[in-house]
Amino acid sequence: xxxxxxxxxxxxxxxxxxxxxxxxxxxFLLFASVIAGLATGAAGTSLWQAMADLVNGRSLAxxxxxxxxxxxxxxxxxxxxxxxxxAVSGAALQGLFRNPLADPGIVGVSAxxxxxxxxxxxxGGALAFNAGFAAWLVPISAFIGAWVTTILLxxxxxxxxxxxxxxxxxxxxxxxxxxxxxxxxxxYMADDAQLRDFTFWSMGSLAGSNWSKMAxxxxxxxxxxxxxxxxxTGLNGLSLGEAAAGHIGIRVQQLKAGAVLIVAxxxxxxxxxxxxxxxxxxxxxxxxxLVSGPDHRYLIVNSALLGATLLVSADLISRVIIAPxxxxxxIITAVIGAPxxxxxLLRQRGVVDL
Amino acid sequence: MMRPYIYALGFVFLASGALSAEPxxxxxxxxxxxxxxxxALGQEHRLVARDSTSNHPAEVSELPSVGYVxxxxxxxxxxxNPDLILTEEGAGPPETLxxxxxxxxxxxxxxxxxxxxxxxxxxxxxxxxxDMPEEGEELAARIGAAIDAAxxxxxxxxxxxxxVLSIQGARVLAGGSNTASQGIIEMAGxxxxxxxxxxxxxxxxxxxxxxxxxxxxMMDAGTAMYVTDEEVLSHPAIAATPAGQNKRVLRMxxxxxxxxxxxxxxxxxxxxxxxxxxxx
Numbered sequence: 118x119x120x121x122x123x124x125x126x127x128x129x130x131x132x133x134x135x136x137x138x139x140x141x142x143x144x145f146l147l148f149a150s151v152i153a154g155l156a157t158g159a160a161g162t163s164l165w166q167a168m169a170d171l172v173n174g175r176s177l178a179x180x181x182x183x184x185x186x187x188x189x190x191x192x193x194x195x196x197x198x199x200x201x202x203x204a205v206s207g208a209a210l211q212g213l214f215r216n217p218l219a220d221p222g223i224v225g226v227s228a229x230x231x232x233x234x235x236x237x238x239x240x241g242g243a244l245a246f247n248a249g250f251a252a253w254l255v256p257i258s259a260f261i262g263a264w265v266t267t268i269l270l271x272x273x274x275x276x277x278x279x280x281x282x283x284x285x286x287x288x289x290x291x292x293x294x295x296x297x298x299x300x301x302x303x304x305y306m307a308d309d310a311q312l313r314d315f316t317f318w319s320m321g322s323l324a325g326s327n328w329s330k331m332a333x334x335x336x337x338x339x340x341x342x343x344x345x346x347x348x349x350t351g352l353n354g355l356s357l358g359e360a361a362a363g364h365i366g367i368r369v370q371q372l373k374a375g376a377v378l379i380v381a382x383x384x385x386x387x388x389x390x391x392x393x394x395x396x397x398x399x400x401x402x403x404x405x406x407l408v409s410g411p412d413h414r415y416l417i418v419n420s421a422l423l424g425a426t427l428l429v430s431a432d433l434i435s436r437v438i439i440a441p442x443x444x445x446x447x448i449i450t451a452v453i454g455a456p457x458x459x460x461x462l463l464r465q466r467g468v469v470d471l
Numbered sequence: 472m473m474r475p476y477i478y479a480l481g482f483v484f485l486a487s488g489a490l491s492a493e494p495x496x497x498x499x500x501x502x503x504x505x506x507x508x509x510x511a512l513g514q515e516h517r518l519v520a521r522d523s524t525s526n527h528p529a530e531v532s533e534l535p536s537v538g539y540v541x542x543x544x545x546x547x548x549x550x551x552n553p554d555l556i557l558t559e560e561g562a563g564p565p566e567t568l569x570x571x572x573x574x575x576x577x578x579x580x581x582x583x584x585x586x587x588x589x590x591x592x593x594x595x596x597x598x599x600x601x602d603m604p605e606e607g608e609e610l611a612a613r614i615g616a617a618i619d620a621a622x623x624x625x626x627x628x629x630x631x632x633x634x635v636l637s638i639q640g641a642r643v644l645a646g647g648s649n650t651a652s653q654g655i656i657e658m659a660g661x662x663x664x665x666x667x668x669x670x671x672x673x674x675x676x677x678x679x680x681x682x683x684x685x686x687x688x689m690m691d692a693g694t695a696m697y698v699t700d701e702e703v704l705s706h707p708a709i710a711a712t713p714a715g716q717n718k719r720v721l722r723m724x725x726x727x728x729x730x731x732x733x734x735x736x737x738x739x740x741x742x743x744x745x746x747x748x749x750x751x
Contacts, residue, residue, distance in 0.1 A: 159550035180549060183574050188546045252565040308670045310541065310561055317542050324544060325566040441520060441547030442538030 136415035139408060143422035147197070150429040154193040157433055159440035160184045187327065195326035195390060196432045197425040198338045200397060202387035204424025205345050206380040207398030208405075208416050212352035213376045214282055220398035221384040224377065225266035225289050228296035230388040231319060233262020235303045238314050255318065256330070256389040260337075263385035266292055271377045280373045282359075321394035321447030323432045330390055337386035341379040342421065348376055349413040356411065396450045397424055400458045407461060427454070494602035495555030495577070499548060501540040502559035504732035505581055506531055508597045509557075511614075511733040512606055520551045522558075527726050527734075545570040557600055559583055583731070585654025587618050590735050610733070617736030621743070622658050630746050631664040632656045633684035633714065636671045638698045641706060645674040651729035652688070658735075659742045676708035684714045686746055690725035721745040 156164040162184040167177055177185075203221060210219040221227060237258035270292050274285035307315065351372040354362040363369050384398075401424045405416055431449045438444055499520045500506040506525035509515060521534045537547050540559050545567040548556065556571065556578040571578055579600045581593055591611045598607020634652035636644040646652030647668040656663050664684035665674060674682075687703060700720045709715045723745065727738050 159544070159547045161550060180574055183570060184546055184549060187570055187573060188549075305672070313539070313541060317539075322542075324542070325564055327566055327569070330566075436544070436546065439538075440535075441544065441550050442523070442536050443542070443544040443547060 130410075132410040133412065133415065136409035136412065136419065139405070140415065140419055140422065143419055143426065147422050147426045147429070150426045150433070151193055151197065154196065154429045154433050155185065155189050158184065158189055158436055160188075191326040191328055191331050192323050192432060192436075193429055195331060195334070196323050196429040198335060199323065199387040199391045199394065200424035200426070200428025201342060201421040202338045202383040202424075203394065203398040203428070204401035204420040205342055205417055206384040207400075207424075208402035208413070208420040209345060209348060209352065209376045210380060210398075211402055212348075212355060212413055212416075213373060214286060215356060216286070217403065218399070221380060221388075222293070222395075222398075223286065223289050224380060225270050225292045225296065226263045226381065226384045226388060227393060228293040228300070229266025230259040230263040230385065231393065232266075232296040232300050232303075233258040233260065233389075234318050234392070235300050235307070235315050236262070238311050238318070239303045239307045242311075256334075260385050260389035262296075263388055264381050266296060267377060267381035267385070271374070279370060282373070317392075317445060319393045319447075320445035321392040321450075322435070322443070322445050323391055323428075324443060326390065334386045334390045338383045341383040344375070345379055345417050346414070348372060348379070349417055352376075352413040392445075392447070394428070394447045394450055396447075396454045396458075397427060400454055401427065403458070404461060493554075495553075495600075497552055497554045498601070499537060499551060499553045499556045500525060501537060501543065501556065501562060502581065503527065503726050504583075504593060504730045505557050505559065505597055507726075507730065507732040507734060508594055508610075509601070511594075511610055512598060512601060512603060514601055514603070517601070519553060520548075524726075527730075543567045548576075549574065555579070555600060557581060557597060585649075585651045585731055587615065587622075587658070587735075590618065590731050590733075591615055593732065614733050614736060618658070618739065621736045621739035622660065624660055624743055627659060627661040627743060627746055630661040630686065631682070631684045631713075632661045632686050632688050632746065633664040633679070633682055633712075634688045635703070636690070638703060638706065641676075643674045643679060643706065643709070644671050645679075646671050651731060654731065655728055655735070655738060655742060656688070659739050659746065661743075661746055679708035680711050682712070684712050685717075686719045686721050687714045688721050688723070688728075688742075690728065691722050 152164075160180075162181045164185065167181055167185055170177055206221045207219070210221065210223060211217060213219070214223065234255050237254040241254045241258075270285060270289055271280065273288045274280050274282075304312065304315065351362070351367045354365055354367040355369065355372065357365070359369055388394075402416060402420050405419045405423060409415060409419065427450070428446070431446050431453070435444045435446045435449050496517055497519045498509070498517045500509055500518055501522040503522075503524035503526060506518070506521055507527055509518060510528060510531070515531075518531075518534060520537050521531055522540050523536050523538055524540070525531050535551060537543055537551070541561055541563045543562060543564075548567070548571065553576055556576060558578060558580055560580050560583050562568070562578070562580060568578065579596065581596045583589065584592070591614070594611040594614060595607050598604055598610065634646035634650075634656065636646060638644070645665055646663070647665055647670055648663070649669045650671060653663040664682040665678065687709060689703065703720050704710060704715055704718055714720070723738070723741060727734050728742065730738075
């Protein structure tokens with residue numbers, strides 16, 4: 118059945134209008150969550166009061182300036198970047214692998230980052246770095262771990278210029294196991310304090326966000342993300358199967374390389390600054406597919422918006438729920454997200470079969 | 472990894488704290504042993520928040536908790552409006568310390584350790600930060616004397632003690648050298664049954680049998696991974712040791728036993744009495 122509206126030909130089942138409307142809604146929700154994130158916190162500093170002061174030319178109290186500008190603002194912004202990176206990477210990988218279970222963990226990012234982080238935590242003390250560098254050691258090492266693991270995996274799965282997705286899936290499992298066993302050795306060597314540091318790292322947190330970290334991490338996260346929409350039509354074509362995609366003119370090999378590089382850079386940097394935040398990468402694209410279909414042209418943009426909204430909101434909860442202490446954000450995304458996702462799945466079971 | 476940094480911060484803040492005219496009135500104590508010292512100095516009215524390891528005396532749990540000392544939240548700390556933060560060494564993360572430095576809230580890092588000297592140093596550091604050095608000296612002398620008196624016995628020199636932090640499945644997590652458990656066992660005049668590794672590590676069955684402990688020392692109920700004495704004694708390797716055969720499991724309050732604070736004299740007396748009682 119064909120429906121002619123405004124000259125454009127729309128096929129039955131085309132949900133692009135829904136998807137575009139959804140983008141606006143999600144953009145609004147993201148804006149609202151960013152404002153809420155800036156306005157709320159344990160310290161009770163009022164964003165509105167501060168804005169009124171600024172407009173009237175009054176200078177802010179030192180404490181309020183620090184809370185708003187040094188604590189909340191970089192956290193909220195980092196939450197947006199990390200959430201978007203995780204969700205978009207999930208969407209791209211699910212498309213690439215044509216597998217609903219794919220998330221950044223499947224290409225070794227999480228295991229590699231864990232290995233990098235635990236190496237820095239356990240072995241970093243032995244290397245006498247100066248104080249300024251010590252704080253950077255864990256994120257840098259985690260990023261290198263993630264990047265090296267993913268690129269190694271890609272090289273393993275590529276032969277004579279052709280990457281086998283199946284090999285990548287299986288080798289990913291093997292590399293993850295290897296990274297985890299090395300992590301295990303380091304965990305065994307760790308003392309009590311290092312062990313706790315690593316445990317907290319693996320539960321994830323945006324607490325360490327500040328402007329200097331942002332300056333380093335933001336370009337590595339944002340540039341690859343801006344390139345992802347270029348993959349959209351390719352990923353759409355790939356859903357027909359690799360051979361068919363090739364026949365309709367999609368350069369499959371470049372698509373694979375592009376997707377892997379984008380995920381390695383953006384998720385690697387995101388995990389490096391925030392630790393292990395699960396669930397966002399796998400669930401956000403699924404939720405969006407249920408609402409507005411699998412077209413990657415919209416799925417990728419909407420994943421970025423919803424991922425960012427979700428993480429900023431989860432971080433807000435983590436900051437206030439047991440104030441003045443903080444709950445690791447990975448716990449919140451899992452505790453709230455997992456049952457919610459199950460509920461969606463059960464409700465839609467008759468309609469959609471993933 | 473970040474120790475030199477934190478020492479430096481602690482030192483600078485200590486110096487600036489000493490210069491300011493007003494003694495701090497809104498104190499955050501991040502460390503169970505520090506909290507006990509503040510109570511022993513009678514200054515609990517100056518506390519506004521504590522950390523997750525501060526559980527003695529019981530009423531301290533009515534104060535808001537700022538969480539775990541290595542994972543302090545910057546905004547959380549600022550929300551209780553402190554004018555002094557006392558932490559066990561290793562406070563972090565560094566990003567939070569940077570924010571605190573910017574808001575000019577003094578932070579004093581209290582050195583840790585597992586012997587008599589460490590307890591005395593802790594008391595002195597806390598007392599100076601609270602601007603009551605004389606009371607601190609007095610308390611240090613009193614606690615030092617209590618520890619000396621408690622450490623006098625010599626009848627436990629042959630007693631081999633295995634400190635078991637937890638048992639998960641069949642895995643025994645035991646206290647090796649350079650731990651609080653070894654410190655208190657040696658202060659009571661007994662022997663730590665395992666040597667040769669640092670910190671708390673899983674101990675193999677054969678290593679447990681080789682260690683041949685006379686007593687298994689564990690923390691009280693209330694910890695998350697509670698195992699009953701029967702479960703401990705039914706562990707195949709532990710059952711083969713003298714402690715297992717004579718059914719000697721000694722339980723003590725974790726903070727009392729391992730806190731190395733004002734109650735350490737009492738801890739030694741209780742531990743020694745327990746070990747003697749376990750002697751049969």
